[in-house]
Amino acid sequence: MIQLAEDSNVGGPGAADQGNGHSDTMAGRTIHVRVLRQDGPGGESYWERHAVPYEPNMNVISVLQRIAERARAEDGRQVAPVAWDCSCLEEVCGSCTMLVNGRTRMACSALVDRLLEEHPGEIELRPMSKFPVVRDLKVDRGRLFRALERVEAWVPVDGSYDHGPGPRISPEEQEDAYPLSTCMSCGCCLEACPQYTKIEVVQREGESAEEFERRRTAAYDRGFVGAHAISQAVLFNGHPTGRMIADERLQALTSAGGIQVCGNAQNCVAVCPKHIPLTRSIARAGRAATVWAIKRLFDR
Amino acid sequence: MAQPRVLVIGGGLAGLAATMRLAELGVGVDLVSLVPVKRSHSVCAQGGINSVNALTRQQGDNEWKHFDDTVYGGDFLQHQPPVKEMADWGPRIIDLMDRLGVPFNRTPEGFRDQRRFGGTLYKRTAFAGATTGQQLLYALDEQVRRYEVEGRVKKWEFWDFLEPVLDASGRCRGAVCQDLVSMKFKAFPADAVILASGGCGLVYGRSTMSMVCTGSAVSRAYQAGAAYGNGEFIQVHPTAIPGADKLRLMSESARGEGGRVWVPRTPQDPRDPRSIPEAERYYFLEERYPKYGNLVPRDIATREIFDICTTDGLSVEKDRLCVYLDLSHLPREMLDRKLGGILEIYEKFQGVDPRVVPMKIFPAVHYSMGGLWVDYERSATGGMEEGSIRNQQTSIPGLYAIGECDYQYHGANRLGANSLLSCIFSGLFVAPSVAGLATASRAGEETPRLFEASLRRQEERHEALLGRRGGQENPYALHQELGNLMTRVATVVRRNEQLAAAYDEVCVMEDRWRRCSLSDTGNWTNQNVVFTKSLGDMFPVAKLILKGALLRDECRGAHYKPAFAMPGIAATDPAGKRREAEAWCDRFEANTRKWLKSTIARHGADGHPQISFEDVDTSLIPPRPRLYGLVGADVIEEVWKERSRGAADDAPAATGAGRAVAAHV
Ligand SMILES: Cc1cc2nc3c(=O)[nH]c(=O)nc-3n(C[C@H](O)[C@H](O)[C@H](O)COP(=O)(O)OP(=O)(O)OC[C@H]3O[C@@H](n4cnc5c(N)ncnc54)[C@H](O)[C@@H]3O)c2cc1C
Ligand code: SF4
Ligand code: SF4
Ligand code: FES
Numbered sequence: 001m002i003q004l005a006e007d008s009n010v011g012g013p014g015a016a017d018q019g020n021g022h023s024d025t026m027a028g029r030t031i032h033v034r035v036l037r038q039d040g041p042g043g044e045s046y047w048e049r050h051a052v053p054y055e056p057n058m059n060v061i062s063v064l065q066r067i068a069e070r071a072r073a074e075d076g077r078q079v080a081p082v083a084w085d086c087s088c089l090e091e092v093c094g095s096c097t098m099l100v101n102g103r104t105r106m107a108c109s110a111l112v113d114r115l116l117e118e119h120p121g122e123i124e125l126r127p128m129s130k131f132p133v134v135r136d137l138k139v140d141r142g143r144l145f146r147a148l149e150r151v152e153a154w155v156p157v158d159g160s161y162d163h164g165p166g167p168r169i170s171p172e173e174q175e176d177a178y179p180l181s182t183c184m185s186c187g188c189c190l191e192a193c194p195q196y197t198k199i200e201v202v203q204r205e206g207e208s209a210e211e212f213e214r215r216r217t218a219a220y221d222r223g224f225v226g227a228h229a230i231s232q233a234v235l236f237n238g239h240p241t242g243r244m245i246a247d248e249r250l251q252a253l254t255s256a257g258g259i260q261v262c263g264n265a266q267n268c269v270a271v272c273p274k275h276i277p278l279t280r281s282i283a284r285a286g287r288a289a290t291v292w293a294i295k296r297l298f299d300r
Numbered sequence: 301m302a303q304p305r306v307l308v309i310g311g312g313l314a315g316l317a318a319t320m321r322l323a324e325l326g327v328g329v330d331l332v333s334l335v336p337v338k339r340s341h342s343v344c345a346q347g348g349i350n351s352v353n354a355l356t357r358q359q360g361d362n363e364w365k366h367f368d369d370t371v372y373g374g375d376f377l378q379h380q381p382p383v384k385e386m387a388d389w390g391p392r393i394i395d396l397m398d399r400l401g402v403p404f405n406r407t408p409e410g411f412r413d414q415r416r417f418g419g420t421l422y423k424r425t426a427f428a429g430a431t432t433g434q435q436l437l438y439a440l441d442e443q444v445r446r447y448e449v450e451g452r453v454k455k456w457e458f459w460d461f462l463e464p465v466l467d468a469s470g471r472c473r474g475a476v477c478q479d480l481v482s483m484k485f486k487a488f489p490a491d492a493v494i495l496a497s498g499g500c501g502l503v504y505g506r507s508t509m510s511m512v513c514t515g516s517a518v519s520r521a522y523q524a525g526a527a528y529g530n531g532e533f534i535q536v537h538p539t540a541i542p543g544a545d546k547l548r549l550m551s552e553s554a555r556g557e558g559g560r561v562w563v564p565r566t567p568q569d570p571r572d573p574r575s576i577p578e579a580e581r582y583y584f585l586e587e588r589y590p591k592y593g594n595l596v597p598r599d600i601a602t603r604e605i606f607d608i609c610t611t612d613g614l615s616v617e618k619d620r621l622c623v624y625l626d627l628s629h630l631p632r633e634m635l636d637r638k639l640g641g642i643l644e645i646y647e648k649f650q651g652v653d654p655r656v657v658p659m660k661i662f663p664a665v666h667y668s669m670g671g672l673w674v675d676y677e678r679s680a681t682g683g684m685e686e687g688s689i690r691n692q693q694t695s696i697p698g699l700y701a702i703g704e705c706d707y708q709y710h711g712a713n714r715l716g717a718n719s720l721l722s723c724i725f726s727g728l729f730v731a732p733s734v735a736g737l738a739t740a741s742r743a744g745e746e747t748p749r750l751f752e753a754s755l756r757r758q759e760e761r762h763e764a765l766l767g768r769r770g771g772q773e774n775p776y777a778l779h780q781e782l783g784n785l786m787t788r789v790a791t792v793v794r795r796n797e798q799l800a801a802a803y804d805e806v807c808v809m810e811d812r813w814r815r816c817s818l819s820d821t822g823n824w825t826n827q828n829v830v831f832t833k834s835l836g837d838m839f840p841v842a843k844l845i846l847k848g849a850l851l852r853d854e855c856r857g858a859h860y861k862p863a864f865a866m867p868g869i870a871a872t873d874p875a876g877k878r879r880e881a882e883a884w885c886d887r888f889e890a891n892t893r894k895w896l897k898s899t900i901a902r903h904g905a906d907g908h909p910q911i912s913f914e915d916v917d918t919s920l921i922p923p924r925p926r927l928y929g930l931v932g933a934d935v936i937e938e939v940w941k942e943r944s945r946g947a948a949d950d951a952p953a954a955t956g957a958g959r960a961v962a963a964h965v
Binding site: 039040055056057058059061062065068069071078079080081083085086087088089090091092093094095108109111134135138141145148149152153154155156157159160162163164165166168169170171173174177178181182184185236239241242 | 320321324335336338339340341343344392394395396398399400401403404405406407408409410411412428429431434435438439442443445446448449481510511512543544545546548549641645648649651728774776777819820821822824825826827828
């Protein structure tokens with residue numbers, strides 16, 4: 001009746017005129033996929049080839065779904081399905097970041113037709129390289145969320161009880177803040193950043209979960225906070241209430257692993273799927289940090 | 301457990317709102333979620349969130365009207381006190397989210413901007429670009445992160461809720477969950493457990509929902525004895541973009557901002573839509589519903605779009621059913637500013653610019669009005685009594701449900717932009733109820749043993765799944781089959797013979813599921829076994845949806861059975877019209893007496909749902925017919941009004957309660 005999987009797979013929906021030039025010629029063909037797999041943290045990684053029948057309007061997620069369903073490598077060997085993260089499938093939850101044909105991007109918005117145009121013959125999938133691999137294409141991005149704690153990325157309200165509306169905000173301010181607020185914590189900007197290097201902390205034998213967590217957090221806190229967190233600090237320092245703890249954020253941004261680590265390579269802004277003006281945020285944060293440092297010098 | 305501790309399952313809007321409030325009340329929270337909470341399905345909500353506001357108030361709007369629109373839109377199938385309470389809280393909730401930093405769109409003077417959504421005549425909907433859900437979720441996520449740093453909240457992300465743990469008296473004492481990375485099991489003792497696990501779209505295979513909307517958590521609570529209400533009420537969104545992996549939503553705000561729905565008057569007109577002259581376009585919603593136009597309530601828009609394609613044969617394409625949703629007449633600057641995000645989605649996934657070319661859309665499964673049955677305590681003013689331990693409590697004491705996974709707020713059909721409100725509202729409102737409970741309740745001696753037994757049961761289930769050998773069934777293929785079947789028989793149009801047959805088919809599929817074999821038998825990040833488990837838990841939900849739909853021989857909201865539809869008026873002469881209108885109203889009254897009842901499903905020992913019916917508290921606003929676009933609506937309405945006036949005169953006591961409250965508001 002409505003939008004059955006059957007209808008949309010074979011020729012029907014999407015194939016009509018909605019801009020995928022390959023559909024006719026590709027029908028009945030096979031997509032070759034090369035996946036860099038790893039069975040667990042610290043394990044060896046290895047390549048595995050898969051073959052998936054082409055369907056119009058596919059994205060990398062539907063390719064991975066077919067791989068899971070087949071559970072066989074191209075050579076016919078039975079293999080466990082590839083592990084990966086996804087949720088929204090519309091590029092808004094930030095789950096599905098991976099390296100597709102060498103580029104860091106969201107798997108759900110990576111359309112197969114485009115990929116094949118870029119690179120005929122094969123699609124290559126690898127996990128992000130800046131985060132510890134959990135399994136296959138799934139990585140542990142805990143450090144990215146920890147950075148949001150470091151810069152206190154929140155509005156420090158008194159509480160959730162009624163105090164009337166928030167501050168008046170001009171449309172210009174809203175239009176300034178909104179793009180920064182669409183950051184979905186995907187980590188593309190971190191993957192692309194030359195200054196952001198992998199930190200992998202392994203639990204020691206006999207170490208309790210709490211001890212391990214503490215040690216890992218400390219290690220993360222010595223590393224670079226990353227463009228996403230700098231941009232969040234700028235977002236909240238621009239908010240009339242958020243600004244009330246602006247100094248604390250600047251303090252975080254000027255300590256070890258802070259904004260001074262950024263080499264201004266601008267790789268981050270080029271890969272952000274949400275087109276967040278990261279270099280502008282970094283420049284703003286840089287200026288604010290300088291002013292703050294000088295002010296502190298005089299306050300002493 | 302010296303310190304009160306609550307376990308919250310799910311970190312969407314509802315779960316985060318509850319967590320924030322609980323932490324504020326000094327209650328420790330364990331927050332469990334399949335995905336990092338910031339990635340919960342709530343991020344997908346695009347359009348906005350409803351509440352009365354300063355502007356609409358001056359146009360004659362008030363909380364009572366929001367309440368009225370909600371119950372009228374829901375075809376009166378929801379208890380009214382909780383809905384009234386929610387509408388009353390609306391303005392405060394928007395204010396709160398504003399204070400938390402949600403970048404709501406602004407007017408030139410710096411106030412929050414509002415738009416109009418379906419099912420109302422007022423501009424009640426506040427929005428933040430085209431990603432309102434994402435923005436609201438982030439604001440709550442940030443507050444919860446703050447409490448996490450302070451040590452009041454502990455998150456368990458990439459964890460799966462497996463079952464509530466009940467003591468001998470049937471009270472919930474906590475739950476058993478599984479780490480999706482290490483696959484280890486853990487018991488979570490708690491003074492109360494709150495389920496905030498969202499919708500169950502995956503029961504329909506592909507829908508507008510996220511991949512984590514499996515309904516597994518709710519199904520597990522249901523299988524443990526929690527009652528499930530109104531399962532058959534599944535909202536099909538009128539406008540979605542077909543895709544191989546997901547049916548992506550085109551938000552109602554596209555119509556709210558002036559988008560028009562049409563088909564060429566010539567079936568499958570091969571011309572470029574832009575070159576089809578006005579006169580040859582059929583704006584069927586505008587013609588059939590002059591008052592609401594393109595913004596008729598969802599169930600009606602869905603059925604009309606469905607009908608124009610299937611019955612009238614006017615689908616834009618032959619092989620793929622779809623209609624045009626046209627924005628191309630609107631200024632590009634306005635579209636970018638107000639709808640940028642959702643238009644990008646279309647462009648990104650379809651490769652066509654909807655600002656230039658009309659979009660092609662078709663209905664898709666979107667929202668579950670039904671969910672776990674929950675209780676409430678009525679207050680003296682007809683709302684909900686704040687702090688009562690009954691509010692949002694499922695039929696299992698100590699187990700609560702909030703957000704999309706409860707059945708409480710939307711009746712037979714949800715109005716656009718009302719869900720985000722109900723999620724945040726139920727999350728905030730449940731907190732004091734549970735906090736009171738947390739200090740009052742103490743687990744008994746036997747509890748540790750209960751957890752051990754529960755852990756063992758789950759471990760055994762897990763091992764049994766991993767150990768299955770030589771099965772013939774592929775869980776992914778079986779899931780597609782289930783989804784196709786459910787989509788075919790239990791969405792827009794429902795027929796008893798199809799529902800009955802489908803029920804048997806689902807039972808067979810459930811049997812086949814027992815023969816599913818896994819392609820991954822390891823114990824590290826095994827997504828294969830997690831999916832297979834959740835698939836197994838979809839069958840009980842599918843069965844209660846089908847059974848509820850089969851038994852309900854009427855049309856109400858999203859549930860439409862042509863065999864029981866009440867046609868409009870055929871007569872053309874005044875006397876004949878009048879006669880038919882009287883008969884129509886008689887039939888409506890009889891139907892209300894028989895069917896204005898919630899379907900309550902309980903999981904039977906034999907695996908089949910046991911259905912009973914629950915009366916609905918309609919004491920504040922008496923049910924009236926929904927007459928959108930019906931032929932002869934004016935005459936019917938006239939007759940209906942006379943009758944309700946008569947009823948009010950005859951029996952002042954019966955409507956007294958409603959009136960007193962109306963006067964109060
Ligand atoms: C595309 C789309 C657009 C929408 N737009 C709007 C709109 O504009 N306005 C509006 O009012 N409504 C809208 N809705 C509806 C609204 O988004 C949802 O109803 C709402 O977000 C549900 O929130 P929730 O907190 O109940 O659950 P969710 O946000 O779905 O969160 C569920 C949580 O439960 C967790 N969970 C689930 N199962 C388990 C388990 N077994 N174990 C552990 N954790 C589990 C998940 O990880 C997640 O954290 C839209 C819905 C869709 C699909
Ligand atoms: S500009 Fe800074 S944050 Fe961005 S990629 Fe370069 S070094 Fe990294
Ligand atoms: S700034 Fe962009 S790339 Fe970086 S995490 Fe946010 S959305 Fe992703
Ligand atoms: S699945 Fe959400 S961003 Fe790709």
